[in-house]
Amino acid sequence: MECVVSLEGLAESQHGQVKYAAAFIDEHIQDIWLENGSLHIVHQSQKTDQEIRERVQRLINRFSGGDFGFKENLLFEHHGPKPYEGDIIAELVNKKIIKVLEPGLFIFREPFSSLMRFFDYSFVTKIAGKFEGLTEESYPAVIHCDTLNKTNHFTSFPEHIHFLTHLREDLDVIETFSQTIRDAGGWKQDDLLDLQETMPKPKFAMNPSTCYHCYEGLQNETLEGDGLVVTAISKCHRFESKNHGDFGRLLDFSMREIIFVGKPEFVKENRLKSIEYLKELAAEWNVDSMMEIANDPFFTNDFQVKASFQRNQEMKYELRLTIPYVNKSIACSSVNFHSNTFGNAFNIKMGKRNAVTGCVGFGIERWTFAFLSQFGLDEAQWPAAFREQYHAWQQKSL
Template sequence: MNTHNVTERVIALDKLDPNQHGQLKYASAFVDEHIDDIRLADGKLIVSHHAPDGGERIAAHVERLIERFSRGDFGFKEHILFEHRGPTPYRGDIIADLIEAKTIKVLEPGLFIFREPFSSLLRFFDDSFVKRVAEPFGAKEESYPAVIHLSTLDKTNHFTSFPEHIHFLNHLRDDLDVIESFSESVRQAGGWKEDAPLDLNKTMPKPRLAMNPSTCYHCYEGLQGETLEGDGIVATAVAKCHRYESKNHADFGRLLDFSMREIIFVGKPEFVRENRLKAVELLKQLAVEWEIDCLIENANDPFFTNDFQVKASFQRNQEMKYEMRLTVPYIGKSIACSSVNFHSTAFGTAFDIKTGKRPATTGCVGFGLERWVFAFLAQFGLNEEGWPAAFRDQYRAWQTKSR
């Protein structure tokens, strides 16, 4: 945090439905680069900042977001599909425990190095989701790049829905003078400096690629222009995903770089709908068997657009997105660890994927692997003897088999 001339700006949220306070806090983190911290308290948004104008611009931008989020009388449909109360015997600060044990190394908020046993749990959860959720659908394993074409992101409407998340990828120009000049400037400065003068227009071309923000996008790109046979296909892949989320990276489990396992359905509408509902049932079975404290509820994506209310309300009212939220006892909140999504024909149309003569319907089930491990350990702790018996037995059997 920048501690030079840090002040607070308190913004009342009387105009906004309390159910949207969390989404406003999330979006407000992006409004100005002088923000150091942002939090909710007693129906108010408290912004710590070092803005030279005393926070006037920050307050004005937050008011714009409040207006955007409250525009129209749409209302949010709420629907809890499933709720399971687990024992949650552990109540400690799991992040502090993991840091103290040197199981994780924090490079910066949202960017971690994971060591044992966290790294083994990541692989165990992934293998479990493949075996317990992907394989019942006969899903075929695919492998995707960590980067994606900007033209592909354009087809998914990512630029107009989540522009704040994008990590652009670039390189030095193919120019000997540029390359040598850059290298020499770093050498003379005694190494790379964060404040090093870097004229992007002179040293870099316009980017063509970005870090991949979502695993399933590559699946649709790979099917572009194809006509599918039968009812459809099911693919699965795990990929490193990247989303810039500003000060929100300080929130529990909100990573800059994370692993996302997805099961992706592409085909006829009923094929996708039925498989999506079957996936929900498989998630319920895992929750009960592993004694996880969680719920599955209707949700919406954090759209960052002027038509936020229209998009979010449509998504909720059509029940296009379900989230499986796992309780984190020591902060008294839950975090989304899995999502079950229905896209209708949006991606089938965008990528010219057909079933017969009609655009294909798509849907997917996503698992944020690091979040699953964080939330599980937050409920049960690092001592294996305190883990649910079924989970512990499966994990130990997996360890024996994977050696």
């Protein structure tokens, strides 16, 4: 069944946000797309078309009402050559360089896997390494729900959360579960026991953002000097429903971050430096890109207030790389200022005051996909500086 909802009256800049959020209105949605100012939804839901339309209208109201007061501000643009115009995903799949397990979940093989490692190496050496006193940390892919609660992730991005749980510590439950699987001839999701009865309430979730562990690790500490700079890479997980079919939206992805914690001027100054370093790198590698003011995709009824505040205070910038064959761009890096939100939440002190924080994020898979979408797999087409640096890194890695 196809339901079509007109987005007339909604600013075109918000059409994508409505499409993204609409994927979560019913679990039986099969496909969703924008066409000629309308949202098309194909579904097998028991809900009527009218009920589907009413849910979409709730989202339209969320993103259209009130005064956003958005600033339009482009920090810089760099126009690169983009010699490759093909469908890079199709080529990578055809050449068995990536294996799509399901939308948003991939296995990466050479040369994609090597390029991922090179990008991460470059972000550490060319950007993170320029900050005095840099330290590196290693984080788990799992995070405590109490920690997510302190970051307000449950109220700001509830749709993303992947909870973790396990069978109850009960011999009867464990043996019955195992026998049920055996009797069914293997794992069949629809034939499982009532998980509410066999599994406890979750204590942990998959980590959605690298920097959360940094703040968790500094809880109740008092920092010395002006602050600290930490870098880390970790696997992150965000459930995005049918949006995983969009270019670059992964269920499981690698995020390198540079995290600043300290006095306000220390964090703000380092954040400005990181913007300059990103601009330099984009120009050096000749990638077609731009950096602009952005906001997080808050999944809440107070979206307008939060998004408007972020943009007006210029708390988030995104470096977006062009994807030629779909004629759009995707965010590959973000530069964020959180004020004292996390310093307050985790009681991180700078003297008698709570610390402020900021971070720079690099989506490793996104950078790799975006680069290849512009230049393809033929290394002869790659920018000279990038090619030389990549080959030098390969020699070091042997």
